[in-house]
Amino acid sequence: MTPEQFLELAIVLPEPLVLVTNDGQVLATNQPVADMLKLRRQELQGKTLFDLVTEPASDIIKYLQACSTSRAMILGSLTLRINNGQTLICRTQGAVIQPWSPESSALILLRLENRTVASNNFVLLNQKIDELAKEVQKRKQAELELQKANEELEIRVEERTTALQETLNELQLTQTQLIQAEKMSSLGQMVAGIAHEINNPVSFIYGNLHHAHKYTQDLLKLIEIYQQICQDPPLEIQKQIEEIDLNFLIEDITKIFDSMTAGTLRIQEIVKSLRNFSRLDEAELKQVNIHEGIESTLMILDRRLQARHDCPEIKVIKKYGQLPNVTCYPGQLNQVFMNILLNAIDALEKSAVNSKTTDNPQIQITTELIDEKWIAITIADNGLGIDEKVRSKLFDPFFTTKPVGKGTGLGLSISYQIIVEKHGGQLNCFSTPGKGAEFLIKIPVNSYSNPI
Ligand SMILES: Nc1ncnc2c1ncn2[C@@H]1O[C@H](COP(=O)(O)OP(=O)(O)OP(=O)(O)O)[C@@H](O)[C@H]1O
Ligand SMILES: [Mg+2]
Structure with missing residues (x-):
């Protein structure tokens, strides 16, 4: 250049x-x-x-x-x-x-x-840098505040979700109680209704049976006297005596009356059990014999325990201890026995049908006085048992492994509530998968009153 x-x-x-x-x-x-x-x-x-x-x-x-x-x-x-x-x-x-x-x-x-x-220029630049740094600082601060606000919001959302979840759980529980109460009260009412309907005619039969027996005896005595006096009756009477096989009739009619009396007594017993089970009149705490409750529940379930084409008879082994009368809600305790026994029967039937591994299906019911304040009732079956995955959800409302229409999944959650909340007791399940399940109920001899 x-x-x-x-x-x-x-x-x-x-x-x-x-x-x-x-x-x-x-x-x-x-x-x-x-x-x-x-x-x-x-x-x-x-x-x-x-x-x-x-x-x-x-x-x-x-x-x-x-x-x-x-x-x-x-x-x-x-x-x-x-x-x-x-x-x-x-x-x-x-x-x-x-x-x-x-x-x-x-x-x-x-x-x-x-x-x-x-x-x-340098100063200006410095100032600019300073301003920028301040701006950066401000933004960082704003970002921190935003993050804090976000965290607070998240915590509040979480709290709100927990509160909602709790409300939902409570509602579900109330729903459970209502459904089960409805189910049990209609079952109770039906049972009580049937018991009542049967009781009248049976009392009628039982009351008359005695007279019928007496009259028959009188008539037989009369025939006997006739036979003694008239040793050679006319042909027509002889023919009739042969036709009705009089000797057999005389022998059999007493047996018939005996079995009719036994039958009506049995019906009366069943009616008593049905009434005992429903205990509609006993919504209050009452001192009762626990064994009677178990017996009446077993009586209701009797048909389910009998042998069927795909399942042998389910044997019930009872090992009853010496129990004092227990202060409890008897109708509700019977519901618990019913739910646990029904589950055991279902499990035994399933294992008989599915795997045919259990050739002697049985339910063992044990009762014992733990100390002067507590009693224990164990109901154990030798069915398929319960695996850990199912066991963890056993007492959840609506949890069921049964097909739609068969189980509602309420039996155990209601039982848990009755034992734990209503009676201040404990309900636990122990199981070895493949070998069976055991439900242990512990209740105080004197339950405190905690009406639901
Ligand atoms: N003795 C048992 N052996 C094996 N599984 C059991 C036994 N008892 C309960 N279970 C399991 O626990 C689940 C929940 O039982 P729960 O009684 O609460 O409901 P459910 O019997 O299914 O229905 P619901 O009793 O309302 O008719 C059952 O579906 C079953 O899988
Ligand atoms: Mg059940």
């Missing part, structure tokens, strides 16, 4: 630019340089860099050398001698625009920058 070309370019640029040779000869400057030095442009003609700055010549040459031999821009610092006798420290950026050759020196373009302006 010639000084003329440089001037053409530099004249339009607002920055102070100097074109120098590598030995310090100023070839051209633009107006901003003259302004900086408070000189006129003409006054700069023929000057060297050594005339314009205060640094030692050796330093200046070293800087120019560095500029002329580097491809990059070299940063430096020069102190300008201002015309008014003052000095002005400038930052410089020097770049070679024509390298050194044996024929000509290297040409270097120097860009000057007033350090105060630069440092003002």
